Amino acid sequence: MSETDIYASLQHRLITNDFEHGEKLRAEQLKQDYGCSASTVREALFRLSTEGLVDFQEQRGFRVPLKSPILLAELTHLRILLEAEGTVLSIRHGGVAWEAKLTAAHHQLSHIEKRIHAASDSAPFMGLWFNAELEFHQTLISACNSDSLKAMHIQIYRKFRQQHMDADRNFEFISMNIQHHHAILVAALDGNENLTRQKIHDHLARHLEPAKRVQSAELAKSSSI
Amino acid sequence: MSETDIYASLQHRLITNDFEHGEKLRAEQLKQDYGCSASTVREALFRLSTEGLVDFQEQRGFRVPLKSPILLAELTHLRILLEAEGTVLSIRHGGVAWEAKLTAAHHQLSHIEKRIHAASDSAPFMGLWFNAELEFHQTLISACNSDSLKAMHIQIYRKFRQQHMDADRNFEFISMNIQHHHAILVAALDGNENLTRQKIHDHLARHLEPAKRVQSAELAKSSSI
DNA sequence: ATTTTTAGAAATTTTGAGATTCTTCTAGAT
DNA sequence: ATCTAGAAGAATCTCAAAATTTCTAAAAAT
Numbered sequence: 047m048s049e050t051d052i053y054a055s056l057q058h059r060l061i062t063n064d065f066e067h068g069e070k071l072r073a074e075q076l077k078q079d080y081g082c083s084a085s086t087v088r089e090a091l092f093r094l095s096t097e098g099l100v101d102f103q104e105q106r107g108f109r110v111p112l113k114s115p116i117l118l119a120e121l122t123h124l125r126i127l128l129e130a131e132g133t134v135l136s137i138r139h140g141g142v143a144w145e146a147k148l149t150a151a152h153h154q155l156s157h158i159e160k161r162i163h164a165a166s167d168s169a170p171f172m173g174l175w176f177n178a179e180l181e182f183h184q185t186l187i188s189a190c191n192s193d194s195l196k197a198m199h200i201q202i203y204r205k206f207r208q209q210h211m212d213a214d215r216n217f218e219f220i221s222m223n224i225q226h227h228h229a230i231l232v233a234a235l236d237g238n239e240n241l242t243r244q245k246i247h248d249h250l251a252r253h254l255e256p257a258k259r260v261q262s263a264e265l266a267k268s269s270s271i
Numbered sequence: 272m273s274e275t276d277i278y279a280s281l282q283h284r285l286i287t288n289d290f291e292h293g294e295k296l297r298a299e300q301l302k303q304d305y306g307c308s309a310s311t312v313r314e315a316l317f318r319l320s321t322e323g324l325v326d327f328q329e330q331r332g333f334r335v336p337l338k339s340p341i342l343l344a345e346l347t348h349l350r351i352l353l354e355a356e357g358t359v360l361s362i363r364h365g366g367v368a369w370e371a372k373l374t375a376a377h378h379q380l381s382h383i384e385k386r387i388h389a390a391s392d393s394a395p396f397m398g399l400w401f402n403a404e405l406e407f408h409q410t411l412i413s414a415c416n417s418d419s420l421k422a423m424h425i426q427i428y429r430k431f432r433q434q435h436m437d438a439d440r441n442f443e444f445i446s447m448n449i450q451h452h453h454a455i456l457v458a459a460l461d462g463n464e465n466l467t468r469q470k471i472h473d474h475l476a477r478h479l480e481p482a483k484r485v486q487s488a489e490l491a492k493s494s495s496i
Numbered sequence: 497a498t499t500t501t502t503a504g505a506a507a508t509t510t511t512g513a514g515a516t517t518c519t520t521c522t523a524g525a526t
Numbered sequence: 527a528t529c530t531a532g533a534a535g536a537a538t539c540t541c542a543a544a545a546t547t548t549c550t551a552a553a554a555a556t
Contacts, residue, residue, distance in 0.1 A: 049539080050329055072507075083541045085310065088509090089317050096321040098422070104275055105508060105547055120419035131352055194345035194430075197323070198423065205419075274509075297537075308511045313539090330517055330538065 052080050053090040060099045060110065061207040062176070071100060071108040098205055113209060115255070121206040122253040128199045129250070130243040132187025133230075137237055140189030145235055151185040152231045154178050159224050168220070176207075182227060186234065186246075210253060222252070277305050278315040285324045285335065286432040287401070296325060296333040323430055338434060340480070346431040347478040353424045354475070355468040357412025358455075362462055365414030370460055376410040377456045379403050384449050393445070401432075407452060411459065411471075435478060447477070 056076075059065060071091060073084035080087065095102035101109045111117075136144055155178040162168045162175060180203065187199060226249035233241040272280075281301075284290060296316060298309040305312065320327035326334045336342075361369055380403040387393045387400060405428065412424060451474035458466040 048329060074507080084508095085510095085542090086540065089314055092314050092318050093321040096318040104273065106549095107508060117419065120417040123417060124419055124423065127352065127356055192345040192348060194342065194349055194427075198349065198427070202419075202423070299537075309538095310512085310540095311510065314509095331519095332538065 047080050047082060049086050049089055052082065052086060053093055055080070056087075056090050056094060057097075057099060057204070060094065061204045061211075063208070063211040065110045067110055067113045069110045071110065073108075097201060099208060111208065118206070118209045119254050121202055121209060122250055124202045125199070125206060126247050126250050128195060128202060129183060129187060130246045132190040132192070132195050132199065133234060133242055133246060134239045135190035135192070135195075136187055137234055137239060137242065139191050144185075144189040147188065148182075148185050148231065148234060151178075151182045152227060155182045155227060156224060159220055159227075163220050163224070186230070223249075272305050272307060274311050274314055277307065277311060278318055280305070281312075281315055281319060282322075282324060282429070285319065286429045286436075288433070288436040290335045292335055292338045294335045296335065298333075322426060324433060336433065343431070343434045344479050346427055346434060347475055349427045350424070350431060351472050351475050353420060353427065354408060354412060355471045357415040357417070357420050357424065358459060358467055358471060359464045360415035360417070360420075361412055362459060362464060362467065364416050369410075369414040372413065373407075373410050373456065373459060376403075376407045377452060380407045380452060381449060384445055384452075388445050388449070411455070448474075 065071070073087040073091065076087045077084050091100055091108045092102070094100040095108065099111075101111050103109075140148075155175075158171060158175050158178050162171045165171065168175075183203070184196070184200070187196060190196070226245070229245045230242065230249060233245050290296070298312040298316065301312045302309050316325055316333045317327065319325040320333065324336075326336050328334075365373075380400075383396060383400050383403050387396045390396065393400075408428070409421070409425070412421060415421070451470070454470045455467065455474060458470050
């Protein structure tokens with residue numbers, strides 16, 4: 047297993063909350079999991095720290111970041127900013143190929159969400175849902191013609207997931223999600239840029255405090271770049 | 272010299288173009304510069320690769336990213352997006368303290384730019400100008416109440432600088448810059464959010480191809496989050 | 497009872513050598 | 527002349543141990 051594989055594996059474990067928030071990450075311990083030396087794990091942890099998925103302090107090692115409602119709100123704001131911008135650009139440059147891809151991604155996600163909605167226990171579906179949800183949101187911005195924007199978005203998305211991996215399993219949430227995703231799809235296929243921005247905002251703003259939600263909605267009305 | 276110091280030093284060297292674009296970065300060579308072992312340099316290079324300031328390929332080491340007009344355009348777009356958003360938030364939350372800080376930062380920058388404008392050779396001022404320019408743009412977004420937005424901005428800014436460190440030395444550029452920075456300051460102190468967005472856009476859009484500039488201006492008129 | 501000191505334990509950082517992989521160069525075949 | 531195979535050389539990657547720093551908790555001092 048190479049350094050890059052270990053990096054990818056740790057990244058996945060961090061965003062699926064395989065570790066506890068605040069937990070110490072010791073290279074000497076983690077090397078057991080991967081059958082390699084501590085230095086190799088250390089290199090991977092350094093990369094993850096630059097990305098913000100791991101906290102690093104000199105001479106006192108690595109830790110999983112603590113849970114923070116403030117951070118979650120910040121990340122939500124940035125997701126709204128980047129996804130709204132990226133989706134509008136996709137509407138302009140994407141063409142039919144993008145519309146087809148988006149429809150497909152939505153269909154897949156919608157299918158899984160309906161199964162969760164019907165099932166008594168959503169736990170076994172969470173892995174599938176996770177992938178489909180990411181795929182849908184990535185497809186939204188996939189035709190924006192900016193690799194930098196996409197890279198920034200996935201980075202924010204990962205930190206968002208790390209902060210927010212629970213409470214996502216109740217009936218009401220899934221029910222709302224189905225409606226939200228559908229509203230975004232319809233607005234985007236219709237080419238209605240402002241409505242698309244609005245629906246992306248509405249979808250993500252549920253992760254903000256009620257007070258912040260109003261503030262953010264106000265901002266939505268102002269003009270941007 | 273600790274790993275963190277080496278990381279910071281290499282970061283600075285990379286964004287001031289101390290290395291050639293495309294140059295190979297050998298840990299075995301760089302260790303000479305810092306009097307440490309190759310592994311320590313390697314760890315720093317890994318961190319920089321995650322940040323996008325260094326390209327990494329398994330089994331073929333590290334390289335300084337090539338110059339790319341496309342990448343510069345993408346980074347410019349993201350700077351406009353983040354700085355416009357951050358500045359509008361600062362206008363709302365900053366209060367008098369922020370206005371004072373912004374005025375001070377502008378005064379400092381303006382002073383240096385006027386000296387450059389008067390001088391025959393701008394080269395000796397570039398270091399000062401670099402710091403003052405970054406300080407001004409960071410102060411714009413400093414009261415946005417989002418450490419995540421600031422972190423994202425500095426990351427984009429560094430990559431922008433790495434891509435764009437020349438051609439910044441001619442008369443016309445500095446002359447325009449003085450006007451641009453002043454226009455942003457006035458609009459921000461006036462609390463005029465839309466005008467501030469517009470001026471930030473105008474200031475940064477000079478790094479876009481003429482065609483892209485129009486496109487970007489259109490986008491500026493649409494509403495955002 | 498509270499604070500400070502200190503010695504031992506534990507964790508982190510750094511190092512340099514060995515193993516592995518890639519690149520370049522050369523000789524022979526097409 | 528071009529292409530391929532193989533060997534020599536160079537760079538990269540991995541690892542375990544040494545050096546450094548921090549942490550813990552018991553003893554001493556206030």
